[in-house]
Amino acid sequence: MLCQIAKNTYFSYRDKQERFTTNCSTETASENCIEESLLIKEEAFRIHKALHGLNEPYKEVFTLRVFGELSFAQIIQIFERIESWSRVTFHRAKRKVQDLLREE
Template identity: 60%
Template sequence: MTDFEVIYSDYFSDVYKYALSLCHNETLAEEITQETFFKALKGIDNFKGQCKMRVWLCQIAKNIYFSICQKNKDTRDKSQEDKIECIEQKLINKETVWEIHKKLHFLDEPYKEVFTLRVFGELPFLQIAELFGKTESWARVTFHRAKIKIKEGLD
């Protein structure tokens, strides 16, 4: 087996699960995963080991997903839209969802991305922290601050 085949077999499942957590669509998650490994193969010489291989691959997958969303706003699966109905296990109406999305749109980074990954991607704080190269506490605090900023905008 070549080195890249080992990488593929070791990380395929993690990248697929991450992509699925982003898009909630099995077919799209498979496409994102395949594209991720294609780009990783092309750019493997650029991987300098600054982060873990899993984190690097998930960053590629995240970028592919967001590129797809930019190209086609209808890419989101209906099940993801249903999950928007629940924030912190509190039912909210569609007007509130719209207001939350408006506030989220204008949030500064990294608050916007951490909130999106946690609420819509349903990622644990540890994975969010790894994506940013930070600690789990940083991810928790950033998410909490994002919630506060959104709630303040809603009041």
């Protein structure tokens, strides 16, 4: 069972790394990479802009989870709450950000 957990953790980590890695070896790929980078930066800006409109603690929990890559256990240590609170707060914040992004 422990091997299965380790394997799944590794695959999750690898998938996450692949999302942020682009292949820019050829000239055409370089042009695509620039466009992809701009899109990623533009999307990140839109998310930050939407986050700016959120109230606390939604803004902080979302930022810690997504950009800080903290686990729910680490987030509850910061806020001194129960784990279900951090999960509910994160999912509500995520839903609010998605709604704000759709409105744009």
